Amino acid sequence: MLSDEKLVGEIKNGNEAAMEILVNRHYNTVFTYICRRIGDYHKAYDLTQDVFVRMLGGLGNVKLQEGKFANWLLKIAVNICRDYYRSSTFRQMSNSCEFDEDAGLDINVISLLERKEDIQSIKHALSLLSEEQGEAVILKYFHDRKYAEIAVITDSNESTVKSRVRQGLLKLKEILLKEDNDEGRNFQGRNG
Amino acid sequence: MVLTLQNITKQYKDKLALKGFSLEMTEGIYGLLGPNGAGKTTLMRIIADVLRPTEGSVRVDGELKEGMNERYRDLLGYLPQELGIYKSFTAYNFLMYIASLKGIEKHRAKSKAEELLEITGLKDSKVRLCGSFSGGMKRRLGIAQALLNDPKILILDEPTSGLDPKERVRFRNLISGISQNRIVLLSTHIVSDLDMIAKAVILLREGQLIRADAGKKLLEELDGKVWNVKIPESRFVEYENKYTIGNLTRRDGLLELRILSDARPEEAACPDSPTLEDMYLYFFKEKEQSGQEEAII
Amino acid sequence: MKDEISREEMDEIEQMLKAYIIPVPEKKRIDMAVNHVAECMRHSNSYKADSGIFSRLIKVSAHVLRYSGKRYFLVCLVIYAAVLLLLRDNRINPYTPVIILGPVPFMAALLDIFRSREAGMAELEASFKYNLKQLMISKLVLAAFTNIVCNSVFSIAILGMYKSVNPAKVFLFWCVPFLFISTVSLFITMRIRGYYAPTVCLGIWSAFSVYITGNTRVMEYLVYRAEIELFVLGGVISSIFLIYAVSCLLIKSMERGDLYGTDSAKYYEAI
Numbered sequence: 029m030l031s032d033e034k035l036v037g038e039i040k041n042g043n044e045a046a047m048e049i050l051v052n053r054h055y056n057t058v059f060t061y062i063c064r065r066i067g068d069y070h071k072a073y074d075l076t077q078d079v080f081v082r083m084l085g086g087l088g089n090v091k092l093q094e095g096k097f098a099n100w101l102l103k104i105a106v107n108i109c110r111d112y113y114r115s116s117t118f119r120q121m122s123n124s125c126e127f128d129e130d131a132g133l134d135i136n137v138i139s140l141l142e143r144k145e146d147i148q149s150i151k152h153a154l155s156l157l158s159e160e161q162g163e164a165v166i167l168k169y170f171h172d173r174k175y176a177e178i179a180v181i182t183d184s185n186e187s188t189v190k191s192r193v194r195q196g197l198l199k200l201k202e203i204l205l206k207e208d209n210d211e212g213r214n215f216q217g218r219n220g
Numbered sequence: 221m222v223l224t225l226q227n228i229t230k231q232y233k234d235k236l237a238l239k240g241f242s243l244e245m246t247e248g249i250y251g252l253l254g255p256n257g258a259g260k261t262t263l264m265r266i267i268a269d270v271l272r273p274t275e276g277s278v279r280v281d282g283e284l285k286e287g288m289n290e291r292y293r294d295l296l297g298y299l300p301q302e303l304g305i306y307k308s309f310t311a312y313n314f315l316m317y318i319a320s321l322k323g324i325e326k327h328r329a330k331s332k333a334e335e336l337l338e339i340t341g342l343k344d345s346k347v348r349l350c351g352s353f354s355g356g357m358k359r360r361l362g363i364a365q366a367l368l369n370d371p372k373i374l375i376l377d378e379p380t381s382g383l384d385p386k387e388r389v390r391f392r393n394l395i396s397g398i399s400q401n402r403i404v405l406l407s408t409h410i411v412s413d414l415d416m417i418a419k420a421v422i423l424l425r426e427g428q429l430i431r432a433d434a435g436k437k438l439l440e441e442l443d444g445k446v447w448n449v450k451i452p453e454s455r456f457v458e459y460e461n462k463y464t465i466g467n468l469t470r471r472d473g474l475l476e477l478r479i480l481s482d483a484r485p486e487e488a489a490c491p492d493s494p495t496l497e498d499m500y501l502y503f504f505k506e507k508e509q510s511g512q513e514e515a516i517i
Numbered sequence: 518m519k520d521e522i523s524r525e526e527m528d529e530i531e532q533m534l535k536a537y538i539i540p541v542p543e544k545k546r547i548d549m550a551v552n553h554v555a556e557c558m559r560h561s562n563s564y565k566a567d568s569g570i571f572s573r574l575i576k577v578s579a580h581v582l583r584y585s586g587k588r589y590f591l592v593c594l595v596i597y598a599a600v601l602l603l604l605r606d607n608r609i610n611p612y613t614p615v616i617i618l619g620p621v622p623f624m625a626a627l628l629d630i631f632r633s634r635e636a637g638m639a640e641l642e643a644s645f646k647y648n649l650k651q652l653m654i655s656k657l658v659l660a661a662f663t664n665i666v667c668n669s670v671f672s673i674a675i676l677g678m679y680k681s682v683n684p685a686k687v688f689l690f691w692c693v694p695f696l697f698i699s700t701v702s703l704f705i706t707m708r709i710r711g712y713y714a715p716t717v718c719l720g721i722w723s724a725f726s727v728y729i730t731g732n733t734r735v736m737e738y739l740v741y742r743a744e745i746e747l748f749v750l751g752g753v754i755s756s757i758f759l760i761y762a763v764s765c766l767l768i769k770s771m772e773r774g775d776l777y778g779t780d781s782a783k784y785y786e787a788i
């Protein structure tokens with residue numbers, strides 16, 4: 029299997045097939061980050077494409093460390109999302125989560141509904157975090173990045189990232205655990 | 221066509237020139253107002269693709285500028301603030317030279333150059349050397365070169381600076397005439413340049429977007445805040461410290477002041493309808509005034 | 518609200534978050550992205566490493582030739598032709614003009630190449646399709662080419678006119694100064710902003726070359742006693758420097774650089 033760095037080298041020579049492999053390899057990572065970050069499944073497709081367009085533009089200039097390509101893509105994704113949030117036409121998206129019901133999840137209807145509500149709560153909770161907290165929490169818990177890596181991806185330092193994750197979790201605790209208690213449902217029980 | 225600027229930020233080593241500038245623009249003339257050092261030129265350079273932003277995205281109809289490559293530059297016409305022109309070129313040759321740099325093939329370039337020299341009133345100077353041109357003529361030639369590729373996005377950085385009032389008016393009319401079906405971004409710190417022609421006014425201060433709206437709407441914010449008042453000279457200092465003074469004339473031994481004030485400054489003061497000059501003063505002197513209040517407290 | 522979060526609570530939240538699954542992205546959307554990026558690859562060269570430089574250079578050179586190349590060629594040819602005529606009439610040491618004129622076309626071109634900086638056109642030209650730096654490179658290549666051609670033709674003409682002349686020395690007498698002085702002038706002009714840098718270089722060279730060619734002792738040494746190997750060594754060293762100088766320019770030039778500073782965009786910053 030060709031490494032990311034090798035593929036990048038090929039792309040720089042104009043090899044479109046190499047680009048196809050690279051994009052396919054990392055599409056999901058970028059897509060899921062953006063999807064969780066902005067909460068809009070359809071818009072996420074557009075922004076993911078933008079990330080790869082920007083990637084192409086950056087290949088000529090960037091000098092990557094080995095094994096850090098995915099992190100660099102996430103960095104681009106972070107910035108693209110920030111731009112999106114800070115644009116003048118950004119409106120708070122409704123919390124409707126548009127799922128394609130034929131997405132291949134093989135679950136019975138009740139579980140699907142329950143899961144949908146769980147996801148609604150989490151989406152809602154995440155949207156209440158600050159920009160930086162949201163970035164840090166998503167990168168830590170959905171992409172398993174270390175604090176040092178998150179620091180580089182979000183252009184800050186490690187201690188700031190740690191504190192943002194902590195603050196984020198505190199907020200999430202307040203929202204999710206409180207909701208949980210209010211509605212008298214037991215999350216842990218369901219997933220068992 | 222929609223030009224979208226998202227979160228445009230430019231950080232230099234010692235200065236943050238632009239901070240999170242976001243705006244959406246469609247066809248029409250946009251006036252970019254702000255004092256020197258506000259970041260106007262930085263913003264225009266970024267849109268003109270001469271400068272790369274530290275953060276932010278520029279999009280045309282949703283598409284990232286980076287992904288458009290040469291297509292983006294084909295859409296642009298740029299007139300920088302400092303425009304030096306090779307002195308040994310004639311006006312016509314200069315336009316042909318620029319046309320080739322823009323990738324316009326010779327045949328079309330010839331007719332375009334003729335047309336633009338006509339529009340900018342330089343037809344008679346077609347074979348004169350650029351070194352002999354007046355400031356106003358150079359600027360008009362500058363506009364002509366910007367229009368060679370029939371750009372959809374026209375960026376003019378302080379195009380009237382250094383021109384006399386007559387040239388200014390002429391320029392304003394010229395701009396108005398060529399702005400159909402284009403997004404025109406015109407920066408200036410002289411408000412009268414925009415009079416009657418700007419579809420919207422963008423106020424930029426210390427790298428940040430303060431307001432962006434139709435001139436009329438911005439003026440509404442100043443309703444009831446513009447006053448004319450007559451005072452004896454002895455009270456001038458009192459007024460100078462307390463209010464922002466727009467205009468000052470001496471008449472019959474008294475001073476006639478045009479000032480900005482939230483409340484009626486005194487009995488004899490008359491309210492007046494706000495103008496663009498008042499608006500400029502209001503938004504760009506704002507900081508000074510609040511600085512003084514803090515000092516008093 | 519407590520300011521603390523316990524281990525258990527953290528784990529609980531982590532568990533909850535796991536429920537937030539994103540559906541797998543549709544293949545057709547991924548393909549759309551791939552196709553779009555492929556389009557970008559086809560229309561642009563800026564992401565490319567080294568390839569594409571020559572095709573771009575050719576495109577830009579064609580433009581340069583059309584606009585300023587012709588006059589430049591003509592002027593150089595006229596100068597060399599004039600000197601050739603002079604040589605025919607008088608008994609001047611033929612090596613003299615070879616040395617003096619050696620780097621002149623190239624250095625003279627520098628006056629034009631770095632002109633746009635001075636005339637205030639740099640910013641405007643940077644916004645065009647044809648990148649300012651690409652133009653500079655292509656003009657430099659053209660200048661070097663003109664220099665080589667003029668000198669070569671000149672040398673051949675001299676060989677024809679003067680039978681006693683050493684061909685190797687004729688060649689080296691313009692080649693080495695060209696390589697060396699041109700490189701030096703290029704470096705100086707690149708570093709020092711100022712209309713006069715190339716002019717000063719030209720002036721210094723003129724004075725220097727006229728002096729040494731006027732000095733009979735030096736000329737005697739060069740023509741009769743200096744070993745060829747010395748010149749070849751000088752030529753090789755100069756070539757290395759020249760290649761270095763040009764590649765510095767080349768590497769930075771073919772991308773769209775930031776005209777006003779080296780602050781890189783955060784979104785391109787390396788990880």
